[in-house]
Amino acid sequence: MLKEFTKEIFTQYGFTEEYIKVYLVYVRVPRATMSEVFYSFEEGEQMEWERIGEITDSLIEKGFLKKIEGIVDRYVPLQPFFSLFTHESEIFRNEISKLKEGILTDQSSRFEKHEIIQNKSIGEVEDAVNSQIKEFFIDSDS
DSSP: OHHHHHHHHHHHTTOOHHHHHHHHHHHHSTTBOHHHHHHHSOGGGOOOHHHHHHHHHHHHHTTSEEEEOSSSOEEEEOOOHHHHHHHHHHHHHHHHHHHHHHHHHHHHHHHHHHHHHHHHHHHHHHHHHHHHHHHHHHHHHO
16 A cells, blocks of 8 residues: 555656656665666566666756765765645645635535525415414405
């Protein structure tokens, strides 16, 4: 379940399966080089060097990696907790807002129906009382 939740969060950031695999290698190997990432994939899973470079650059732009320049560039995974928290809380607030709007709309339509029924009932009671009063006066006058 945790794997699916992690995958769901990363896909919200536009991560594909390739992005997730590359990022997880950087997480597992502290201060990894692109070569280490390239050689960490199994025989059937290997990616092209250029593709790993593109993904790495994208991860840096999105704030998931930090590049440490040197003779051989190394990459440190950043914990994007604040960004994740902000993003997830925004989604949560939007969902609550939608629920609130839906409930208020439903409540408003129910209240309108209730008012219609109430007005109809009041009208029926008034008509019944008026007809009874008329009949009473007709009976009393005769």
